[in-house]
Amino acid sequence: MRRLKFDSLLASLPSRERDIVCAMVTAQILAPQSKLAMTRWWRTTTIPGVFEVYEAVEEDLYASLDWLYERQDRIEKKLASRHLSEGGMVLYDLSSSYFEGKSCPLAAFGHNRDGKKGKLQVNYGLLTDTKGRPVAISVFKGNMGDAKTLLSEVQNVREKFGIKTLVMIGDRGMIGQKQIDGLKGLEGVGWITALKTGAIRGLVEQGHIQMGLFDERNIFELTHPDYPGERLMACRNPELAKQRAWVRQSLIEATKKELDKVRRLAGKRLKGRDVIGVRVGKVVNKYKVAKHFDLDIRDDGFEYLVNEERVAAEAALDGIYVIRTSVPADKLSTDDAVRSYKLLTQVERAFRHIKTMGLHVRPIRHRLEERVRAHLFLCMLAYYVMWNMIEAWRPIIFADEEQEAKKRRDPVAPSKRSKTAEAKVSSKILSDGTVVHSFDSLLHNMSGIVRNVCRRKNGDAKDATFEIVTTPDPKQMQALELLETISCSQ
Secondary structure: OOOOOHHHOOOOOOHHHHHHHHHHHHHHOOOOOHHHHHHHHHHHHHHHHHHOOOOOOOHHHOOOOOOHHHHHHHHHHHHHHHHHHOEEEEEEEEEEEEOOOOOOOOEEEOOOOOOOOOEEEEEEEEEEOOOOEEEEEEEEEEOOOHHHHHHHHHHHHHHOOOOOOEEEEEEOOOHHHHHHHHHHHOEEEEEEEEHHHHHHHHHHHHHOOOOHHHHHEEEEOOOOOOOOOEEEEEEEEEHHHHHHHHHHHHHHHHHHHHHHHHHHHHOOOOOOOOHHHHHHHHHHHHOOOOOOOOEEEOOOOOEEEHHHHHHHHHHHOOOOEEEEEOOOOOOOOOOOOOOOHHHHHHHHHHHHHHHHOOOOOOOOOOOHHHHHHHHHHHHHHHHHHHHHHHHHHHHHHHOOOOHHHOOOOOOOOOOOOOOHHHHHHHEEEOOOOOOOOOHHHHHHHHOOOOOOEEEOOHHHHHHHHEEOOOOOOHHHHHHHHHHHHOOOOO
């Protein structure tokens, strides 16, 4: 955090609120928990001494959250000036986390991404640079659709951050035709997204995408009158095609197995067309393959057939995706357009860390709207610190060090680890003979560095205490040295 000048990022002048926020960010990375539990836990650590927040209690943390929320715009502007540039690319995606309670105005039922049925949720959009480094977070009601948030985020980049020309990258659910029509009215704003399956099927049926062309190459560019002023990059990934075929067949077989059970009960324990139909509907909707089945539901029984024509029609599109962009060829090549779209995995990585792998943002327990927004912003700031730590520790954790090679690899072929990364995964041993860590296990290993407060044995009660910090072992020293490579200007 010192290397990132984190305190000055929060505020130029020292304050108790700034110190408490720094302490909360640290605690969020080391042991994410509720604010009450946080203050009790960090008294067993050196955090109160490092940030001089010895007497901080739960109410102080909430007051500091309020202080942080008031400064969010200024902090995000500083992050944008560090990591975004005029004419550059910006990644954006939306996720959600479930909510405990019912009183927050932001909490609502929506598209559930957490697998928590019956839970209210809060949506939040994350804006990052092309490396996945977080710059800004926006919070929305839990029933807000992905696409409805896009234009407001573009306006934020242009107005709040002062970046007038940019390329927004979002998935096909985020940047649809309605959003593109809105973006076209903004001078200097380009986009990269992908076509939905229905649109791809239309291009294939009209002959604009000829399957035979994929025999010689896995990517080719085309134009279409329905997409004026845009470039379309048709791609086919054979490995992805095999995977989707296997998944579809597995789901069909699982559905057939369940339907056979219903067929044996139909006319016996299940009587009546309506009763049988309800049970059949639950089965075919369970695995989302209802479109591949022809159903014959009667009062006295039930039969089904797999519609092989529909299966074959879907299989013909396996492994095919189409990237759509407004950026001209002289500014972005075909290959780089596809690579740029795949950068969205960096935002997905951020959501994984924020939600589950490290920061555990969920469940959200705050009741006040401003507190929910502040809590999510605090988690974003914690991920900003964590992101830099992960990048610095790549040589000694399970992470691929050869990031630059991704800019030169085949844009369509399946992503593969470098030989160095494969060696780390297979052997679990580094070239120096030491073990490879995950981020969490290395963080736990670092907790072996302990500060002891000592007093001379049998000494006078008035004798002053003194501190001894345990000497880092070679792995801990290596990790500390790597952290020294972090820079806020990278």
